Amino acid sequence: RKEVEQDPGPFNVPEGATVAFNCTYSNSASQSFFWYRQDCRKEPKLLMSVYSSGNEDGRFTAQLNRASQYISLLIRDSKLSDSATYLCVVAKYSSASKIIFGSGTRLSIRP
Amino acid sequence: EAQVTQNPRYLITVTGKKLTVTCSQNMNHEYMSWYRQDPGLGLRQIYYSMNVEVTDKGDVPEGYKVSRKEKRNFPLILESPSPNQTSLYFCASSVQGTSTDTQYFGPGTRLTVL
Numbered sequence: 001r002k003e004v005e006q007d008p009g010p011f012n013v014p015e016g017a018t019v020a021f022n023c024t025y026s027n028s029a030s031q032s033f034f035w036y037r038q039d040c041r042k043e044p045k046l047l048m049s050v051y052s053s054g055n056e057d058g059r060f061t062a063q064l065n066r067a068s069q070y071i072s073l074l075i076r077d078s079k080l081s082d083s084a085t086y087l088c089v090v091a092k093y094s095s096a097s098k099i100i101f102g103s104g105t106r107l108s109i110r111p
Numbered sequence: 112e113a114q115v116t117q118n119p120r121y122l123i124t125v126t127g128k129k130l131t132v133t134c135s136q137n138m139n140h141e142y143m144s145w146y147r148q149d150p151g152l153g154l155r156q157i158y159y160s161m162n163v164e165v166t167d168k169g170d171v172p173e174g175y176k177v178s179r180k181e182k183r184n185f186p187l188i189l190e191s192p193s194p195n196q197t198s199l200y201f202c203a204s205s206v207q208g209t210s211t212d213t214q215y216f217g218p219g220t221r222l223t224v225l
Contacts, residue, residue, distance in 0.1 A: 008151070032210040043201055043216035044154070087153070091210030099210065101146075103153035 001026060004090050006102040014110055017078050021105045023088030024070045032091035033064055033071050037084045038104065044087055047073075075107075083109045113138045115217035117202050123223045124192055132187045132220050134202030140215070142208030143185040144169065145177065147198040148219075154201065160185055161208050192224040 006023045013019050025033075033050035048055065050062040050071050061074040071090075075082055088102035115136045124130055136143065144159035146169075156169030160179040174196055176188040185204075189196060200220045205212035 004153075036214075041199070041219070041221075043218055044214075045216070046213045049211070099156070099214070101154040103151055 002103075003027060003092075003100045004088055004102040006086075006088050006105045008103060008105060010106040010108050012108045012110060013078060015078060015080060017109075018074065018076045019078055019107065020072060020074045021086055021088075021107075022070050022072050023102055023105075024068075025088075025090045025100075026069070027090070027092050028066075028069060030069075030090045030092050033062075034089040034091075035060075035062060035071075035073050036087040036089055036101075038087055039084050044101075047086070078107075078109050080109050080111065083107060113215075115202055115204055115215050117200075117217035117220050119220060120218060121221050123225065125225050126193055127191050130189050130192060130222075132189075132200060132202075132222070134185045134187065134217055135183050136185075136202075136204040136215070137183065138204060138206075138215065139182065140204035140206055141182070142205045142212070143179065144203050144214075145175070145185070145187045146201045146203065147171065147196075148201060149198050157187070157200075159208075192222075194224045196222065197224045198222060 035047040036044040037047045038044040054063045059076045063072045085104040085106045087104045092098040118133045145157040146154040148154045158177040160166045202217040203214045
């Protein structure tokens with residue numbers, strides 16, 4: 001079983017739709033959680049960190065459920081520019097040396 | 112401009128021919144790391160460095176070497192490349208290497224080993 005699992009998609013949704021991704025992790029001692037965005041064959045870039053209380057950044061909302069060991073990303077009012085692969089990232093310990101990347105969920109927004 | 116640079120961006124080589132992929136960052140970051148990205152497997156860490164002269168193995172270090180003689184540079188060395196090292200490679204850096212740091216990635220190096 002992978003340490004961080006994501007539905008690979010692709011999710012194909014119309015512009016303006018709301019879309020949600022989940023990501024599960026296996027290590028209950030995991031400490032830090034992130035969503036990164038990766039455009040086609042480009043480098044990943046931090047989208048947002050995920051906090052225990054949940055957090056929002058504009059149209060994006062991230063949630064953490066430690067009991068069930070999953071994190072989620074909700075995108076409201078999706079734009080064409082949101083088309084990308086979204087990587088779930090989990091840090092197992094306090095050091096960045098044990099950061100685990102999920103294999104990503106591909107999102108395609110259609111006009 | 113704050114950035115992580117990698118060279119070359121694209122490389123086609125043959126089995127056994129030693130190669131080096133350079134990585135440089137201008138943000139004075141202490142932590143640097145190398146990842147490879149393969150379809151369906153996500154990014155997997157090859158090596159990382161917490162500071163100058165301090166390096167350690169990641170999850171998939173076999174067939175790779177690194178060095179950290181200067182803070183800004185972290186080259187990845189393939190002494191004898193094999194076809195299973197064909198992949199997309201990313202270098203990344205962060206301020207101190209804590210789990211909450213943002214990772215800044217280079218643009219990637221697409222390597223093909225024939």
